[in-house]
Amino acid sequence: MSDLTITVPRPPLPGFTLPLTAVLGAIFGFVAGNVYGQPWIGALGGAAVGVVIAYLAHAMSHKRTATRWGIIAVLALAGLLAGGLGAALSGVIIGAVMSWFAYWLDSGDYRKNVPIYYSAGQTLWYNSFLFICGLVFFFLIAPLLPVMWLSFNAEDFFTFTPEMLNFQAEGYSLKHYRNFLGTEEWMTPLKNSLIIAPFATFISVSLGTLAAIGLSQSHVPGRQAIMAVLISPMIVPLIISATGMFFFYAPLGNWLEANLGLSQNFVGYVKVILAHAALGVPFVIITVTATLVGFDRSLTRAAANMGADPITTFFRVQMPLILPGVISGGLFAFITSFDEVVVVLFVGSAQQQTLPWQMFTGLREQISPTILAAATILVTVSILLLATVELLRRRSERLRGLSPG
Amino acid sequence: MSDATQTGPVLAADGSPLKRSLARTLRRQKLRALLLISPLLVFVLVTFIVPIVSMLFRSVENQIVAHTLPQTVEALQDWNPDAGEPPSEAVFEALYFDMFKAAEAKRHTQVGNRLNYEQPGLSSMFRGTGRDLDDIGEEFEDVFVGIDPAFKTSEFWFELLSGEGGESFLDDRRALYAAMLGESMRGDVGFLPSAEMVSLLPATSAAYTDFAIWTAIEKEDVVAEERPWEAVYAGLGVDLRSPEVVAEIGSYSGPGADILKAAVASRDQLPQASFQEMFAESDEDWLDVEGWRTMSLYSPDYTTGYFLNSVDLQKTIDGVEARPETQQIYIKLFIRTLYMSLIITGACILLGYPVAWILANLPLRTANVLMILVLLPFWTSLLVRTSAWKVLLQQQGVINEILVWLGFVADDGRLVLMNNATGTIIAMTHILLPFMILPLYSVMKTIPPSYLRAAKSLGATNWTAFWRVYFPQSVPGIGAGSILVFILAIGYYITPEIVGGTDGVFISNRIAYHISSSLNWGLAAALGTILLLVVLALYWLYDQIVGIDNVKLGG
Numbered sequence: 001m002s003d004l005t006i007t008v009p010r011p012p013l014p015g016f017t018l019p020l021t022a023v024l025g026a027i028f029g030f031v032a033g034n035v036y037g038q039p040w041i042g043a044l045g046g047a048a049v050g051v052v053i054a055y056l057a058h059a060m061s062h063k064r065t066a067t068r069w070g071i072i073a074v075l076a077l078a079g080l081l082a083g084g085l086g087a088a089l090s091g092v093i094i095g096a097v098m099s100w101f102a103y104w105l106d107s108g109d110y111r112k113n114v115p116i117y118y119s120a121g122q123t124l125w126y127n128s129f130l131f132i133c134g135l136v137f138f139f140l141i142a143p144l145l146p147v148m149w150l151s152f153n154a155e156d157f158f159t160f161t162p163e164m165l166n167f168q169a170e171g172y173s174l175k176h177y178r179n180f181l182g183t184e185e186w187m188t189p190l191k192n193s194l195i196i197a198p199f200a201t202f203i204s205v206s207l208g209t210l211a212a213i214g215l216s217q218s219h220v221p222g223r224q225a226i227m228a229v230l231i232s233p234m235i236v237p238l239i240i241s242a243t244g245m246f247f248f249y250a251p252l253g254n255w256l257e258a259n260l261g262l263s264q265n266f267v268g269y270v271k272v273i274l275a276h277a278a279l280g281v282p283f284v285i286i287t288v289t290a291t292l293v294g295f296d297r298s299l300t301r302a303a304a305n306m307g308a309d310p311i312t313t314f315f316r317v318q319m320p321l322i323l324p325g326v327i328s329g330g331l332f333a334f335i336t337s338f339d340e341v342v343v344v345l346f347v348g349s350a351q352q353q354t355l356p357w358q359m360f361t362g363l364r365e366q367i368s369p370t371i372l373a374a375a376t377i378l379v380t381v382s383i384l385l386l387a388t389v390e391l392l393r394r395r396s397e398r399l400r401g402l403s404p405g
Numbered sequence: 406m407s408d409a410t411q412t413g414p415v416l417a418a419d420g421s422p423l424k425r426s427l428a429r430t431l432r433r434q435k436l437r438a439l440l441l442i443s444p445l446l447v448f449v450l451v452t453f454i455v456p457i458v459s460m461l462f463r464s465v466e467n468q469i470v471a472h473t474l475p476q477t478v479e480a481l482q483d484w485n486p487d488a489g490e491p492p493s494e495a496v497f498e499a500l501y502f503d504m505f506k507a508a509e510a511k512r513h514t515q516v517g518n519r520l521n522y523e524q525p526g527l528s529s530m531f532r533g534t535g536r537d538l539d540d541i542g543e544e545f546e547d548v549f550v551g552i553d554p555a556f557k558t559s560e561f562w563f564e565l566l567s568g569e570g571g572e573s574f575l576d577d578r579r580a581l582y583a584a585m586l587g588e589s590m591r592g593d594v595g596f597l598p599s600a601e602m603v604s605l606l607p608a609t610s611a612a613y614t615d616f617a618i619w620t621a622i623e624k625e626d627v628v629a630e631e632r633p634w635e636a637v638y639a640g641l642g643v644d645l646r647s648p649e650v651v652a653e654i655g656s657y658s659g660p661g662a663d664i665l666k667a668a669v670a671s672r673d674q675l676p677q678a679s680f681q682e683m684f685a686e687s688d689e690d691w692l693d694v695e696g697w698r699t700m701s702l703y704s705p706d707y708t709t710g711y712f713l714n715s716v717d718l719q720k721t722i723d724g725v726e727a728r729p730e731t732q733q734i735y736i737k738l739f740i741r742t743l744y745m746s747l748i749i750t751g752a753c754i755l756l757g758y759p760v761a762w763i764l765a766n767l768p769l770r771t772a773n774v775l776m777i778l779v780l781l782p783f784w785t786s787l788l789v790r791t792s793a794w795k796v797l798l799q800q801q802g803v804i805n806e807i808l809v810w811l812g813f814v815a816d817d818g819r820l821v822l823m824n825n826a827t828g829t830i831i832a833m834t835h836i837l838l839p840f841m842i843l844p845l846y847s848v849m850k851t852i853p854p855s856y857l858r859a860a861k862s863l864g865a866t867n868w869t870a871f872w873r874v875y876f877p878q879s880v881p882g883i884g885a886g887s888i889l890v891f892i893l894a895i896g897y898y899i900t901p902e903i904v905g906g907t908d909g910v911f912i913s914n915r916i917a918y919h920i921s922s923s924l925n926w927g928l929a930a931a932l933g934t935i936l937l938l939v940v941l942a943l944y945w946l947y948d949q950i951v952g953i954d955n956v957k958l959g960g
Contacts, residue, residue: 240940
């Protein structure tokens with residue numbers, strides 16, 4: 001690469017940065033003014049603030065960080081004087097966004113990621129496109145945040161209290177977490193979930209891994225049809241699986257109780273575990289076959305060549321290499337069972353009530369913020385699981401010599 | 406071949422023809438693959454496919470009527486539904502004995518419930534009359550006991566009716582019981598009907614044999630020591646109404662002959678009312694022709710009735726007809742399910758396309774970080790996401806609170822975002838969005854960015870380059886994602902149930918309602934079967950477009 005660099009010229013202040021920042025300020029001002037019933041006055045004031053910020057950004061271009069903090073502090077102070085802590089927070093956000101915007105425009109950063117030959121219109125489109133994508137990401141993640149915030153509510157409401165919005169300590173408490181961890185009502189379902197999910201996972205992983213190895217052989221008669229059958233639990237809508245299982249497992253359970261003398265409770269667990277294991281199978285099959293695609297078949301031949309029997313080859317050569325795929329398939333199966341509510345609702349009885357079931361009845365009937373505490377704990381667990389799967393995927397790709405992600 | 410002189414087939418190392426040796430190896434390989442697959446295949450077949458098939462079966466199965474009321478159904482064959490008359494006395498007679506037997510096993514209410522789905526009111530008719538059956542029998546019993554106290558004793562009946570040669574009769578009655586209860590009813594009854602009595606007193610023998618089977622096998626009592634059902638007295642009353650029976654009793658000389666002859670002599674004292682009148686006294690509606698038409702329509706073992714119901718049609722005596730306007734809900738619900746799933750799929754394309762594009766075109770490191778933002782909701786519990794939307798969308802929820810605080814919405818004019826179709830669409834778009842982004846992303850990864858640059862260097866505008874070059878190549882991704890989202894959407898239950906209210910529910914919510922609340926399982930199975938067919942058609946399409954092997958999870 002040559003050393004040639006093209007610097008984007010700084011855009012003019014009066015014709016570009018100033019009006020655009022003023023427009024953004026006007027929008028913020030309109031919204032803020034609307035709180036007090038004076039949107040248009042707010043818009044004018046906001047535009048004025050925008051002009052000032054744009055000018056500051058242009059004049060103090062070499063002291064970017066310091067100036068931005070200054071702007072944020074001033075707006076936060078203004079918010080605090082106008083409407084307490086909540087408004088101060090809004091001031092911080094508005095100040096951060098506007099000062100970043102002004103500097104972004106003024107320094108020419110807005111063109112940093114587009115080719116030099118892009119016209120103004122194309123640059124505008126590119127940046128709007130990024131903004132739209134940002135909104136979609138916001139849409140994906142944002143709904144989870146109020147749940148976490150509300151789970152610390154001191155009241156038994158599903159909504160924010162004024163104390164919470166003003167960040168007063170008495171508005172917050174851990175009582176919903178204490179309620180979650182301290183009552184039978186929530187601990188029994190959690191225990192049930194932790195009994196059912198591992199067993200279901202074990203069944204789907206052990207059978208699924210074997211079958212995936214079989215499916216990855218070069219000559220499998222009726223491969224397409226077998227695959228379709230094995231994947232079907234994922235495709236058939238849960239309500240239909242649940243309906244079918246409801247009709248099938250009830251007499252099966254009665255038969256087991258009557259003929260083998262098993263207790264009703266035990267049979268209940270067996271039914272739910274079998275049902276969940278069937279639902280988890282497709283995930284194991286998909287992930288393990290995907291891992292086996294990159295598996296070097298000559299390794300098993302080499303092992304056989306050196307005198308290893310098929311079982312030794314499987315456990316000492318093949319298994320360590322496909323282990324990441326097996327584990328992530330297992331995690332998928334686990335989360336499928338742990339998260340499943342429709343089938344357990346139909347197949348299980350009250351003794352097998354799982355955590356999602358309890359949350360579902362809670363959401364439908366009595367609304368207690370303990371659900372939000374449970375939800376927050378589950379989100380934390382899923383973040384951990386996601387991190388595990390991601391690490392395993394990267395490890396697997398490294399092992400297979402693919403590019404590290 | 407180095408050995409030019411050798412003719413004949415090529416040989417393997419062990420001397421067998423190479424062709425056969427290769428075929429054997431191939432066969433062994435196939436067998437090994439199948440052996441590895443078979444445990445899981447059997448498991449999935451038993452725990453998943455068989456239940457689904459049993460559901461399909463249940464959507465047409467209607468054996469409960471014919472199994473619980475077998476003699477009535479048979480007698481009803483001769484009835485002409487168009488004549489506008491209730492059925493003949495023979496039908497009511499058969500109904501009495503069938504119902505008595507069913508009521509002992511507490512099965513008559515189930516038939517009532519089954520028929521009630523087709524014609525409301527039949528359930529209470531069956532339930533109410535089920536309580537009066539004993540009284541009808543007791544009217545006969547009182548008279549018989551008045552004629553001779555021996556009629557009161559269990560020994561008399563046992564001696565009168567047991568004998569030899571009735572094995573096949575016993576087996577027939579046992580088979581009827583087994584069909585009704587769905588159990589084998591195997592075991593020693595401790596009673597063998599006498600063939601002579603079966604032909605002399607058919608109704609009495611039938612009622613007593615049923616009593617004997619029930620007593621011995623279900624209640625595990627000794628038949629000879631138990632007083633018979635009231636139905637047995639009614640059976641004798643019915644038999645004595647026939648002049649031929651009366652004539653034959655004259656020449657009968659077996660056990661209990663004298664007492665029987667005494668009963669014949671005083672048979673004028675027996676209740677003279679027909680069974681039709683007795684049923685009508687219990688419930689007027691037994692004379693209603695409509696109820697009998699329903700019973701005769703739903704007496705066959707298999708019915709299309711559930712399927713007709715699930716497309717808002719009904720069976721009538723004149724053929725298939727549309728239901729009354731007010732009862733037409735399922736077609737509307739199916740259309741709403743499809744329509745809302747389409748909207749959700751469209752919204753997912755609209756929101757997912759730009760995100761997938763940016764993920765595919767950013768540097769890998771940045772893209773991986775952003776990918777986490779897509780995967781986190783994907784990994785988060787469905788219930789958590791649904792409760793999040795409940796928190797956001799309700800009247801006192803976060804969105805409304807913010808809008809009110811900002812002054813855009815008056816406090817008394819809060820937006821209704823939940824318990825309607827809007828809520829379902831918003832929440833489900835959020836929940837299913839990752840299923841659109843991931844397939845789109847994996848397709849877009851394979852489109853070289855140089856194509857777009859080439860198009861532009863040839864003079865295409867941004868739009869033309871995108872629309873004529875990039876978009877057509879991303880269509881497989883849109884197809885895969887759309888079908889996946891659509892399949893998942895039309896079967897959704899939890900989210901519509903919680904945020905959908907009444908206007909935002911899907912067909913799956915109706916299925917769940919029929920399973921757990923109305924208990925009309927046949928209809929639930931028929932609705933499920935229709936939904937399953939739609940999904941399977943889409944699954945097939947998905948297989949054609951993407952291939953089942955190419956499903957990827959988590960990027």
